[in-house]
Amino acid sequence: MDLVEFQGKQLFARNGVPVPPPGAVCRSVDEAVAAAERLLPDAGAVVVKAQVKVGGRGKAGGVRLARSVDEAREAAGAILGLDIKGHVVHVVLVEPASDIAEEYYLSVMHDRVGKGDLVICSRQGGVDIEEVNRTDPGAVVKRQVLPSERADGLPRGVADEIVAAADLPAEVRDAAAELLVALFGAYLAEDATLVEINPLIRTTDDRVLALDAKVSLDANAAFRHGDHAEWDVEGLEVRDPLEDRARAEGLQYVKLDGEVGVLGNGAGLVMATLDVVAQNGGRAANFLDVGGGASAESMATALSLVLSDPAVRSVFINIFGGITRGEEVARGVLGALERLGDFPQRLVVRLDGTNAEEGRRILAEAAHPSVVPAPTMQEAAALAVRLAEEAA
Amino acid sequence: MSIFVDASTRVVVQGIGSQGTFHAARNRAYGTQVVAGVHPRRGGERWDELDAPIFATVAEAVEATGADTSMVMVPAPFTRDAILEAHRAGVRTIVAITEGVPVQDMTVVYDEVVRRGGTRLIGPNCPGLISPGRANVGIIPGDITMPGNVGLVSRSGTLTYQIMHELAQAGIGISTCVGIGGDPIVGTQFLDVIQAFAADPETEAIAFVGEIGGGEEQRAGEWIRANIPDTPVVGYIAGFEAPAGKQMGHAGAIVREGGPGGESAAEKQELLGAMGIPVASNPSEAARLMIERLGR
Numbered sequence: 276m277d278l279v280e281f282q283g284k285q286l287f288a289r290n291g292v293p294v295p296p297p298g299a300v301c302r303s304v305d306e307a308v309a310a311a312e313r314l315l316p317d318a319g320a321v322v323v324k325a326q327v328k329v330g331g332r333g334k335a336g337g338v339r340l341a342r343s344v345d346e347a348r349e350a351a352g353a354i355l356g357l358d359i360k361g362h363v364v365h366v367v368l369v370e371p372a373s374d375i376a377e378e379y380y381l382s383v384m385h386d387r388v389g390k391g392d393l394v395i396c397s398r399q400g401g402v403d404i405e406e407v408n409r410t411d412p413g414a415v416v417k418r419q420v421l422p423s424e425r426a427d428g429l430p431r432g433v434a435d436e437i438v439a440a441a442d443l444p445a446e447v448r449d450a451a452a453e454l455l456v457a458l459f460g461a462y463l464a465e466d467a468t469l470v471e472i473n474p475l476i477r478t479t480d481d482r483v484l485a486l487d488a489k490v491s492l493d494a495n496a497a498f499r500h501g502d503h504a505e506w507d508v509e510g511l512e513v514r515d516p517l518e519d520r521a522r523a524e525g526l527q528y529v530k531l532d533g534e535v536g537v538l539g540n541g542a543g544l545v546m547a548t549l550d551v552v553a554q555n556g557g558r559a560a561n562f563l564d565v566g567g568g569a570s571a572e573s574m575a576t577a578l579s580l581v582l583s584d585p586a587v588r589s590v591f592i593n594i595f596g597g598i599t600r601g602e603e604v605a606r607g608v609l610g611a612l613e614r615l616g617d618f619p620q621r622l623v624v625r626l627d628g629t630n631a632e633e634g635r636r637i638l639a640e641a642a643h644p645s646v647v648p649a650p651t652m653q654e655a656a657a658l659a660v661r662l663a664e665e666a667a
Numbered sequence: 668m669s670i671f672v673d674a675s676t677r678v679v680v681q682g683i684g685s686q687g688t689f690h691a692a693r694n695r696a697y698g699t700q701v702v703a704g705v706h707p708r709r710g711g712e713r714w715d716e717l718d719a720p721i722f723a724t725v726a727e728a729v730e731a732t733g734a735d736t737s738m739v740m741v742p743a744p745f746t747r748d749a750i751l752e753a754h755r756a757g758v759r760t761i762v763a764i765t766e767g768v769p770v771q772d773m774t775v776v777y778d779e780v781v782r783r784g785g786t787r788l789i790g791p792n793c794p795g796l797i798s799p800g801r802a803n804v805g806i807i808p809g810d811i812t813m814p815g816n817v818g819l820v821s822r823s824g825t826l827t828y829q830i831m832h833e834l835a836q837a838g839i840g841i842s843t844c845v846g847i848g849g850d851p852i853v854g855t856q857f858l859d860v861i862q863a864f865a866a867d868p869e870t871e872a873i874a875f876v877g878e879i880g881g882g883e884e885q886r887a888g889e890w891i892r893a894n895i896p897d898t899p900v901v902g903y904i905a906g907f908e909a910p911a912g913k914q915m916g917h918a919g920a921i922v923r924e925g926g927p928g929g930e931s932a933a934e935k936q937e938l939l940g941a942m943g944i945p946v947a948s949n950p951s952e953a954a955r956l957m958i959e960r961l962g963r
Contacts, residue, residue: 390777390852466771493769495770498743498744499769531908543821543878544823544829546879547826547949550907550932550948551950552908553908554949596808596828653951
């Protein structure tokens with residue numbers, strides 16, 4: 276799960292990472308104006324910032340400084356509703372402006388290649404760090420941290436080395452190292468896969484603050500972070516209602532823009548199914564992995580989800596049995612059909628693997644008019660594409 | 668020969684609930700020596716379905732039965748500790764089937780068990796491995812394949828079955844099939860398996876099934892080109908239609924927006940193709956390419 280800035284700053288604050296004074300989360304121009312009226316007397320200026328899960332907000336006009344209530348009204352009006360790379364802004368953060376002397380970059384992330392954690396620090400912040408890394412790699416310090424050296428968090432000595440290697444100014448090195456230790460602590464304590472501060476600022480009075488926050492949390496670790504669900508709030512971004520429903524049902528579902536509904540067991544097989552549908556001249560309407568150990572009930576839930584997408588004109592059910600047994604799949608399909616009543620789409624079903632023969636027999640005996648069996652993946656894909664075309 | 672598991676492999680199962688028992692029984696029926704179950708509160712009881720003893724710890728199971736391989740099927744919150752326990756008990760190979768293990772748990776596990784411990788860990792979030800005719804450890808349906816000389820390594824479960832099935836229909840059997848798992852951190856990498864196949868006299872050709880995301884396939888391709896240029900190798904990468912930035916089921920299967928490149932299926936196909944390793948666009952084509960390369 277990715278957090279937006281204000282959520283990331285909440286996570287930082289509760290883990291001791293210094294952030295600017297709290298602002299206000301606003302969903303309308305009126306709320307932003309009220310926040311500016313409250314904050315401006317002390318702050319002198321506020322920043323109105325789009326809360327979307329995408330980079331490059333500044334360049335896209337999603338971040339504006341306001342020195343008066345009128346300017347704040349204008350900024351909020353311009354930013355709310357703005358489309359930033361396909362992400363429409365529904366929420367802005369109105370925050371007291373900080374006095375920026377310099378901008379740096381600091382992050383901790385999961386390092387897939389090194390199978391550890393990676394700290395990245397640069398004196399050049401507030402810009403695209405990938406671009407800095409391309410043009411001036413010497414300015415980007417990367418330090419891998421293995422579990423054996425961070426059993427009690429990131430050692431202060433390692434943090435000191437990193438900020439020194441990045442050549443942060445002597446006046447702020449202590450504060451920056453302390454902040455890095457806290458940031459690393461947040462990364463571990465919250466099961467994050469990324470905590471990024473860009474920019475990390477040096478204020479005119481030599482403090483360091485996280486002016487921005489980009490945080491990704493590991494969904495697999497949700498079982499030990501009941502409070503993370505609070506950040507999964509509605510209305511932050513417009514999400515596909517089917518994706519929301521799938522998440523509530525615990526299904527791996529991604530909405531795509533084609534017309535052939537796809538469901539299968541196993542992420543790889545479903546991805547392959549999308550490919551085969553495309554190679555047969557169609558487009559998949561979705562990715563849906565019913566997962567291992569899928570019962571008749573979860574199959575019915577999955578099928579009902581796919582059929583409720585108005586774009587779906589035919590459905591390709593592609594099951595190769597490992598954990599999921601063929602007879603369970605067959606009963607699930609039939610159970611779903613019973614529960615769903617009449618629907619116009621036809622289902623191409625391809626079953627193979629564990630107990631597949633039993634599953635095929637159950638489907639054959641039921642002889643449901645909506646079910647079209649197919650022997651191979653290629654034939655099933657061609658059939659599903661043709662049925663979708665005929666239904667158009 | 669085969670790699671990692673064979674007829675002499677002795678398996679202890681951690682996680683003997685209904686799924687663990689179902690698959691352990693299938694593994695046993697296939698001919699695998701499943702010798703014990705482990706359950707912290709059921710030590711001393713009998714595992715009736717398997718007619719095997721239950722021990723409270725892996726160490727006791729190893730001591731009493733000579734188990735050298737553990738199959739881990741405990742729920743995700745307990746997987747880190749289960750793998751660490753098996754490693755500390757001295758098993759040679761750990762096969763972790765469980766999906767949904769937090770990445771920071773795996774960072775710790777990888778460091779102790781693999782990087783510093785040298786134990787063979789396969790998975791997590793994997794279907795296990797099968798050496799047809801000898802041993803099946805995990806959830807791969809054994810009856811869809813047969814003994815042979817093609818080594819198969821894959822990040823996907825059901826997709827692997829698909830390809831094994833198509834090869835079997837063409838009369839091509841498998842030396843060992845290893846499902847390494849689809850998570851960002853798995854114990855055994857593509858390249859580890861390919862190197863083991865290269866050292867196995869019975870494996871004459873290699874098929875691999877990759878996924879979008881990461882760069883393991885490319886690294887494996889470079890090693891193949893440099894070290895075993897004459898071995899027939901065929902690949903398949905799923906996810907040509909996967910949009911950037913969307914996670915496709917597996918935690919590792921995501922093409923990062925603005926990433927370094929080389930993560931999409933088409934890019935991987937092109938990079939590997941340039942190394943002389945043909946990469947199919949769908950599972951049937953992968954099987955067909957292998958059949959052609961073997962001249963059958």
